[in-house]
Amino acid sequence: xxxxxxxxxxxxxxxxxxxxxxxxxxxxxxxxxxxxxxxxxxxxxxxxxxxxxxxxxxxxxxxxxxxxxxxxxxxxxxxxxxxxxxxxxxxxxxxxxxxxxxxxxxxxxxxxxxxxxxxxxxxxxxxxxxxxxxxxxxxxxxxxxxxxxxxxxxxxxxxxxxxxxxxxxxxxxxxxxxxxxxxxxxxxxxxxxxxxxxxxxxxxxxxxxxxxxxxxxxxxxxxxxxxxxxxxxxxxxxxxxxxxxxxxxxxxxxxxxxxxxxxxxxxxxxxxxxxxxxxxxxxxxxxxxxxxxxxxxxxxxxxxxxxxxxxxxxxxxxxxxxxxxxxxxxxxxxxxxxxxxxxxxxxxxxxxxxxxxxxxxxxxxxxxxxxxxxxxxxxxxxxxxxxxxxxxxxxxxxxxxxxxxxxxxxxxxxxxxxxxxxxxxxxxxxxxxxxxxxxxxxxxxxxxxxxxxxxxxxxxxxxxxxxxxxxxxxxxxxxxx
Ligand SMILES: O=C(O)CCC(=O)C(=O)O
Ligand SMILES: [Fe+2]
Numbered sequence: 371x372x373x374x375x376x377x378x379x380x381x382x383x384x385x386x387x388x389x390x391x392x393x394x395x396x397x398x399x400x401x402x403x404x405x406x407x408x409x410x411x412x413x414x415x416x417x418x419x420x421x422x423x424x425x426x427x428x429x430x431x432x433x434x435x436x437x438x439x440x441x442x443x444x445x446x447x448x449x450x451x452x453x454x455x456x457x458x459x460x461x462x463x464x465x466x467x468x469x470x471x472x473x474x475x476x477x478x479x480x481x482x483x484x485x486x487x488x489x490x491x492x493x494x495x496x497x498x499x500x501x502x503x504x505x506x507x508x509x510x511x512x513x514x515x516x517x518x519x520x521x522x523x524x525x526x527x528x529x530x531x532x533x534x535x536x537x538x539x540x541x542x543x544x545x546x547x548x549x550x551x552x553x554x555x556x557x558x559x560x561x562x563x564x565x566x567x568x569x570x571x572x573x574x575x576x577x578x579x580x581x582x583x584x585x586x587x588x589x590x591x592x593x594x595x596x597x598x599x600x601x602x603x604x605x606x607x608x609x610x611x612x613x614x615x616x617x618x619x620x621x622x623x624x625x626x627x628x629x630x631x632x633x634x635x636x637x638x639x640x641x642x643x644x645x646x647x648x649x650x651x652x653x654x655x656x657x658x659x660x661x662x663x664x665x666x667x668x669x670x671x672x673x674x675x676x677x678x679x680x681x682x683x684x685x686x687x688x689x690x691x692x693x694x695x696x697x698x699x700x701x702x703x704x705x706x707x708x709x710x711x712x713x714x715x716x717x718x719x720x721x722x723x724x725x726x727x728x729x730x731x732x733x734x735x736x737x738x739x740x741x742x743x744x745x746x747x748x749x750x751x752x753x754x755x756x757x758x759x760x761x762x763x764x765x766x767x768x769x770x771x772x773x774x775x776x777x778x779x780x781x782x783x784x785x786x787x788x789x790x791x792x793x794x795x796x797x798x799x800x801x802x803x804x805x806x807x808x809x810x811x812x813x814x815x816x817x818x819x820x821x822x823x824x825x826x827x828x829x830x831x832x833x834x835x836x837x838x839x840x841x842x843x844x845x846x847x848x849x850x851x
Contacts, residue, residue, distance in 0.1 A: 392510045395503055398495035399451055405498035412448040412497040419449070424501035427452055436462050436481055451494040451502055454478065456596065464579055473589040508707035509597040513651065513747060516710045517675040517727060524718065526676065526726030526734070534628040541626075542664070542761035545678050545724050545740065548733040551624040552668045557613075558621075558731060561670050561751055563588050563647070573610050575645070577602040591649045591749060598705045599652040607645035607753075615643075623755060624733055627666060630757035631766075631802075634794040640779030640787070646752040653706050653745035656691045660778045661787075662769035663756040665736040669728050672750025677717060678724045681739035688723075688741050689716040698776050706745050738762040760802065767792065 402424075405411055413420055419427055431439060431452060439462070443453025459477035467481070475486035528547045552558045571585040577600040582590075587602050604610070613620045623630070632639045640661060653674070658681075659665050667674075679688045687693045690713030691702040703709045717723055727747070728734040736742055738759075758766050770777055770788035780787045795803060 392507055392512075395506050397451055397454060397491055398493045399497050399499055399502045399506075400495075401503045401507075402498050402500045408496060408498065410496045412446070412451070412494060413499070415446045416448045424452075424499045428455060428458070428501055431455070431458055432461070434458075436466070447492060447494050448497050450492055451497050451499070455502060455505075457505065460596070471586070473586060473593065475593045476595070504708075505597045505705075506595075508705055508711070509595050509651070511707055511711065513675070513710070513745065516714050517725075517745075517747065520725045521718065524723050524725045526678070526724050528726070531624075532626045534626050537626040537628060538759070538761060541735065542759050543680075543737050544735075545676070545726070545737060546735050547726055547728050548624055548626070548735070550731075551626075551733055552621070552670070553731050555621040555668075555670075556619075557753070558668075558670050563591070563671070563749065563751070566751075570611055575602050575604040575607070575610070575647075577604075587647070591647070594649065597707060599649050601652045601654070602645070602647035604645045605641045605643065608643060611645075621668075621753060623757070624666060624668075627664075627735075627757060628759060631760065631763055631795065631799070632663070632756075632758045632791075634798040635791060638781065638784055638790060640777075642757070642779075643753065643755045646754060647750070648746050649749050650746055651707065652750075654743065655704075655706055655709065656688055656702050656741050656743045657700065658697075658739060658741055659736060659756055661756075662738050662762065662765040664738045664759055664762055665754055665756045666733050667728065667736065667744075667752055667754040668733045669730055670751045670753065671730060672746055672748040672752075673727055673729045674734075674750060674752070675745050675747055676724075676726050676728060676734055677714075677743050678736065679717075679720070679741040680722045680724075680737075681741075682722060685720065685722065688743075689713045689720060691741070696773070696776075698773075706743065709743065710745075738765050763795075763802065 416427075422430075431442070434442065436459075439453050439458060443450045456477050459481050463477050463481050471480065472483065474480045474484065476489075479486045479489055526545045526547055528549050530550050531548060532541065532546075567585055567588055571588075572583050574581050574583055575587060577587055580600060587600075590600065591602075607613070608615055616622050630642075632642065642663075646667075650672075677688075679685065686697070687700070690709055691700060693700050703712060718725070726734065767788070770791060774786075774788070777787050784790060
């Protein structure tokens, strides 16, 4: 790591005709590797702290309040550099500042409510620390090398449009980009951050752990240098913005995706739609979508780079991502940039890898069970919706039944989402249930095993109720988050 740090400091990334390099650290901190050639090291003046690894020093500083952190930064140049770590101030800001504040370009300036340009900068040129340098490097590393030269075999297919029938027959297990369908949406024609600010500037939206008025988020979005910028991801946007969803309204799902079977749940369905707003470099780290649903993601402004991997027994997770046996715990590098730097090259060569850029007005389909990482290449506005196509009904039932601790997005008072879904499906779509049972009994191997697990209890219920039933009334009740 330290060797690589030294190389990064010295190298210049050449991209196409442009020469793009990561700027120098604002107070001159260099990667750890540079210490090997140095005659002086500021860390030696930190007394007791000199023996501690940099990670541990940061952990100690995490216990301090703002005033103590500022004071310890006055003890020597090295502690000054440590005390400037933006992540420390981000935590303090999020803990202590109400939604009414002015964004001043850095978390530290925002904490003290002072303009960024009036903050003094002391040079710490002889301090060598990956812990301090790396977040800055990751926040500025050019993305272009990672998103260009997509190998043709990895490219997500781009389709002008497809019919519902084509989707059902050929595309439910494949990512694809629809290049035309949202151009008629009023939200596509009318929305920009400026127009949204005029109409919804005071509306509070959720951006990870904060709830801010849109005007505050846009100020932050337009002027931050975070390695992992806060991402506006709001599941109640339709209600908050008073939107009409559906044909004739402000937006509607592209036709090809057909009926969403979770619609049988009415207002008891789990969270299913989100407004997503974020600056360049914001995005989503590797995950699978909730409850084995599929999704579409429509870009209204900006563009997004997607990298996806299919569900696979031989590759339980993409390179650099580690999952527990039941897939309930996912561990991966904390930031998108860190993953790109460390694992993108290997991922690109991994069988099954798919990559694509979804531009303004386009929609990307994420099939049920696929891993995906997404990074915004420009400031972006998107709407995403999760759905259950007929082809993935068995996967969703399997998930609700066999992974109850991982089921998410249902209201707290719904104790058994599986029972509820099965019951509603039986009411609205009895035809579909028998079709699936038949299909699975004919037996595509993997699925048959899955289905066998799923209907394990049905025989007993048939006996006790004397009729076919999908109900599992004697199931344990679960608290769903
Ligand atoms: O636009 C993005 O960041 C991707 C969103 C996503 O993956 C999701 O909503 O599940
Ligand atoms: Fe997702």
